[in-house]
Amino acid sequence: MRAAATRRRGFATAAQLVQQPRPRLVSEGEPPVLICLPSFVAGSGAHQFARLATCFVRRPQASALVLPGFEAAGAIPARWDAAIAVLAAATRSAAADNPFVLVGYSVGGILAHAVAQLLAEFGRPATGIVMVDTVNPEPADRESAFAWALGGVLDRDVGGRLVSDSNLSAMGAYLGLLDEWEPGPVTAPTLMVRARRRSVVADWPTWDVADTVVEVPADHFSILAEDSPATARAIEDWLPR
Template sequence: MFRTAVVEDKVGDGFHMLQAIAKIRPTYDQPDDPRHMARPVSLADGPATPRLICLSSTVVNGGVHQYARLAAHFRGTRPVSAIPLPGYGAGESLPATAEVALRTLAASIEQAADHDPYVLVGHSSAGALAYSVTGHLERTGGRLPESVVMMDTFRPTGVESQGSLVGGLLDQIFRSESEFGEFHSARLSGMAHWFEIAAHLEYDPVPMPVLFLQCAEGFPGAESEFDRWRSSPLDPSHTVRPMAANHFSVIEEKAADTARAIEEWLVPGR
C-alpha cells in the first residue's frame, strides 16, 4: 500500500498510514535499558584520531551498512563505527519521544567514542540527527564531538512540505530493495516514526566546526527544474564543500571522494 502511495504521488497519505502503524508498536522511555541500546558497530580501525562515529539515516534502507563503502577508505588510517537507530528490526521498540531518541543516541555515541576524541558523521537525515544530538550533548553537559560532518542533509520539516522530494528519494530507494533486504512493516513504520521525531528536534547552532558536503548533481526523480534536490547547510557558518556526486553516489560509488574530503577537513594539507 505504501508503494502505491509513492507511485501515485500520495506520499503524505502513505506516511500517515505508517505513522498510525508506528503508534500501536511498543515504545520505550528508558534509553539506558540494555534491551533498547543502539549498539555501535565497528567498520574500520586505525591509529589516527579523532575517530569517526556515523549515525544511521531515518530512511527505510538506513543502517550501519550504508557507511560500509565510506569506512573501507579509512581502514588502517582511523577508527570508524556506525550506530543503528532502534525500531527498524522486527520485535524492536521505538523511542517514545524525541527526548528519549536523543538520549538513546547520546548513550550510544558515548559507548562508541570509548573516551577518544571523535567526529559525528551523518548522511542525509542522519546529518540532521548528528547536528541535533550535538546540541543535546551541549545542553546536558555531555562530551562533545570535535566537529560534525553532514553529507547532503536536508532540514527535516515534515513530509507534507517535502512530499515530492521525499517521493523521488523513496522511488530510488525502492529500486534498490534487493540490495538491502525486504522493506517489511517494522522498517517502514520505523522510518515514519523517526521522520516524525526528526521534524520536531531542535537544530540550534553548535559551538564546533561543521563540514557540509553538498552534492552538485541531481538524482532521477528529483524536480531538477526547481533545484529542490540541492541541499543547503543548516547554518551560514558551516563550511560547504561541493561534491561531484548525487544524494546516493556520495556514499556509494563516489565514497572514495567523500572519504578524501573528510580526511582533508580533519587533516588540512593532506
C-alpha cells in the same frame, strides 16, 4: 507508515529502552573516531557507511549506529528527545575516551547535529560534525522528500533485502518525531559534503549550518556508494590532524 508505527512497542525516555543500540564497527583505525548516523528512511542503516570507511587513506576508526526501532524486535522512540538521548549514550560508548566526529548522512545529519548539541551540554563535545548531503525541506515538503528518498532506496535495493515492515514503520515514527525537532546551537566545527548532481532534490536546500561546504561529483545516493572515494577525501582533508 505513521499508523503502523503506533502498533509497535515504544519508549518515551532513554531509561525505558531495555536493549540499547550497539555500535557496528565499520573499520579499525586511529582517532578521531567517526561515529556514523544513518538516515531514517526505510532500508537505511550502518551498512551505508561500509564502503566509505574503506576509502580513507589515514583510516580513522569508524563505527555506525543502528537507529532505535530499525531492528524487527526493537522498540521505537515515542519522543524526539528520547531518540536523541539514546543515540548520545551510544555515541559516548562507541567513542570511549577518544575524540570523536559525528557523521550524519541525509537526514541523519540532523540527528548528528542534535546528538552533538546534547553531548556538549553533558560536557562531552564532539570534535566536529560532518553532514553528508543533509537536506532540510520545509515541513510541508517532508512527506514528498521522504517518498522520493524511499524510492531511491528501493531502486538500489536489488533483491529486496533492505526494506522491511519493521523499518517502514520505524521510518513513519521518525518522520512524525521530526516535527518536534528544534535546532539549537553547537560550537563544533561542521562540514557539509554536498552532492553536486542535485536531480530532484535541487528544490530542497542543504541545511545551512556548516562552517565549510565541499561539493563532490556525486548524487544523493552515490555519495556513499560508487562515489565514496570523493566523499572520503573531502572528509579526510577536513578532519583535524
